Amino acid sequence: MNPKPTHTFLIADDHSVVRQGVSLLIRELFFNAQILQAGSFKEILATLKLHPIDLLILDISFPDGNSLNLISQAKALQPEIKILIFSAYDENLYALRYLNAGASGYLNKGCNEEEMKQALRGMMVSGKYITQNIKDQILDSYISKKPLNPLELLSDREVEVARLLIKGFGNMEISETLKIKKSTVSTFKNRIFEKLSIDNLADLIDLFQLYS
Amino acid sequence: MNPKPTHTFLIADDHSVVRQGVSLLIRELFFNAQILQAGSFKEILATLKLHPIDLLILDISFPDGNSLNLISQAKALQPEIKILIFSAYDENLYALRYLNAGASGYLNKGCNEEEMKQALRGMMVSGKYITQNIKDQILDSYISKKPLNPLELLSDREVEVARLLIKGFGNMEISETLKIKKSTVSTFKNRIFEKLSIDNLADLIDLFQLYS
DNA sequence: ATGATTTGTAGAACATATTCTACAGCGGTT
DNA sequence: AACCGCTGTAGAATATGTTCTACAAATCAT
Numbered sequence: 001m002n003p004k005p006t007h008t009f010l011i012a013d014d015h016s017v018v019r020q021g022v023s024l025l026i027r028e029l030f031f032n033a034q035i036l037q038a039g040s041f042k043e044i045l046a047t048l049k050l051h052p053i054d055l056l057i058l059d060i061s062f063p064d065g066n067s068l069n070l071i072s073q074a075k076a077l078q079p080e081i082k083i084l085i086f087s088a089y090d091e092n093l094y095a096l097r098y099l100n101a102g103a104s105g106y107l108n109k110g111c112n113e114e115e116m117k118q119a120l121r122g123m124m125v126s127g128k129y130i131t132q133n134i135k136d137q138i139l140d141s142y143i144s145k146k147p148l149n150p151l152e153l154l155s156d157r158e159v160e161v162a163r164l165l166i167k168g169f170g171n172m173e174i175s176e177t178l179k180i181k182k183s184t185v186s187t188f189k190n191r192i193f194e195k196l197s198i199d200n201l202a203d204l205i206d207l208f209q210l211y212s
Numbered sequence: 213m214n215p216k217p218t219h220t221f222l223i224a225d226d227h228s229v230v231r232q233g234v235s236l237l238i239r240e241l242f243f244n245a246q247i248l249q250a251g252s253f254k255e256i257l258a259t260l261k262l263h264p265i266d267l268l269i270l271d272i273s274f275p276d277g278n279s280l281n282l283i284s285q286a287k288a289l290q291p292e293i294k295i296l297i298f299s300a301y302d303e304n305l306y307a308l309r310y311l312n313a314g315a316s317g318y319l320n321k322g323c324n325e326e327e328m329k330q331a332l333r334g335m336m337v338s339g340k341y342i343t344q345n346i347k348d349q350i351l352d353s354y355i356s357k358k359p360l361n362p363l364e365l366l367s368d369r370e371v372e373v374a375r376l377l378i379k380g381f382g383n384m385e386i387s388e389t390l391k392i393k394k395s396t397v398s399t400f401k402n403r404i405f406e407k408l409s410i411d412n413l414a415d416l417i418d419l420f421q422l423y424s
Numbered sequence: 425a426t427g428a429t430t431t432g433t434a435g436a437a438c439a440t441a442t443t444c445t446a447c448a449g450c451g452g453t454t
Numbered sequence: 455a456a457c458c459g460c461t462g463t464a465g466a467a468t469a470t471g472t473t474c475t476a477c478a479a480a481t482c483a484t
Contacts, residue, residue: 015300015321017328021233063322088227109227110275112251116229155431168412171471184433186472191431200380205417367461383441396463398442403461 007124008034008051012044012067013059013086018109022057022086025116030124041070048077055123058103060087060094065177066163068156071102084123095134097156105129151207153195161188166205219336220246220263224256224279225271225298230321234269234298237328242336253282260289267335270315272299272306280422283314296335304409307346309422317341363423365407373400378417 007030011019019037026033036051038044041064047053056074058067067085074081084105085098095106105128107119122129154162164174171189175182193199196207221238223231231249238245248263250256253276259265268286270279279297286293296317297310307318317340319331334341342350366374376386383401387394405411408419 015230015233016323016325017233017237017321018227018229019233020236020325021227021229021231024232024236025229109229111228113228113232157432166414168414170412172469180432181434182471183435183473187433190472200382201413202378202380202417205414369462384439392462393464394441395443395465399463402442 006030006032007054010036010038010047010053010056012038014039014062026120029117029120048074053078053081056081056083057086058083060089066160068101075102082123082127084119091134106134154192158188158192162192162204165201166208218242218244219266222248222250222259222265222268224250226251226274238332241329241332260286265290265293268293268295269298270295272297272301280313287314294335294339296331303346318346366404370400370404374404377413378420
């Protein structure tokens with residue numbers, strides 16, 4: 001069976017429906033692809049240790065955190081792996097960050113099937129995929145450092161902390177989740193508030209709602 | 213073809229992958245079902261006007277708003293329609309509200325395939341599906357005659373405190389504004405959280421946003 | 425290439441928030 | 455009239471969060 005060995009995909013998303021949907025799409029394009037799935041960080045890493053993967057399709061948010069730092073771990077295990085971020089979050093907010101962290105494509109979950117197929121083809125043939133929108137952003141951010149929206153002022157870690165804050169996590173929980181001291185969390189909180197010119201959680205939640 | 217006319221499903225979600233994934237699942241259970249899809253409010257309504265639907269599988273959040281008031285519109289068009297909410301949001305926070313609005317099932321996107329199938333079967337055979345968790349909630353709210361609008365649970369002073377909290381006021385500021393001791397503010401905060409079954413400010417803000 | 429800034433991290437002292445308990449007044453029930 | 459739960463209020467002990475300072479590593483700007 002399977003006379004021509006073909007590509008291996010790993011779909012990482014905490015929602016099984018999404019994995020199924022992506023799976024289907026892939027099969028339409030690469031009919032004898034090998035498709036693996038993972039629903040958590042542990043599963044992703046475990047799979048990467050066992051199988052060489054051509055393309056990792058990676059959601060941003062998992063129950064156990066965001067996948068930013070997973071990228072480097074994945075690359076450490078498989079330097080040649082291609083990573084396509086597939087997220088429901090606004091690309092304007094996250095794409096640059098993730099591309100910078102080592103992903104080579106960013107696709108919004110709000111895409112239609114055609115875009116999705118293009119993204120998959122793009123990743124497989126040229127190793128990358130980004131929308132015009134993001135290309136423009138890259139250009140802009142190259143030309144002038146003017147942030148398009150206030151959240152871009154935040155560093156990766158700051159965004160991470162901010163996202164936990166708006167989920168309702170307290171400093172203690174955050175410090176445990178990220179394994180940093182509580183005073184560190186406070187420092188981040190302060191810097192976030194300062195950068196965004198706000199001074200309370202309610203405003204932070206407001207801002208994130210506005211810009212995503 | 214299709215000798216035995218069977219069920220018609222409408223999958224409403226702004227992410228096409230999700231629609232595909234759900235589609236797949238449905239086909240496994242109801243192999244000759246008719247499956248329609250919609251990615252926006254307009255599409256949902258348009259479809260409802262053209263086709264009688266047995267089960268509407270409905271996401272909560274769409275680019276053009278949340279689907280709460282879409283439920284009554286759907287029921288207006290097709291009083292017999294069954295609606296299963298399929299959402300990534302915490303069921304504890306939203307399920308009752310949507311059930312009350314006319315949905316008869318609530319399924320979290322974090323479910324596995326088996327749960328999803330159970331939900332689909334539940335909806336088709338008995339017209340409803342809810343998790344034990346939500347059953348408990350309903351029971352509680354029945355026994356204690358909790359009004360659906362949680363804000364009605366709060367006493368005048370509690371609402372006053374809650375409003376200040378969601379404006380971003382800290383306990384100190386509230387205690388100064390209302391001329392009560394800070395420990396009193398904490399007591400109120402606790403009672404508010406308890407009455408609304410939440411435990412952090414982010415959820416309070418969420419709730420207040422939903423109810424306005 | 426080098427100095428300036430940002431980023432990620434904490435310790436210690438201090439400020440704020442929560443918990444647990446309590447109690448009096450009010451309104452409804454028996 | 456006596457009881458009950460809900461409301462508005464706190465004190466004290468405890469838990470959590472903030473500030474201020476600091477420092478190394480990374481990144482940026484010149």
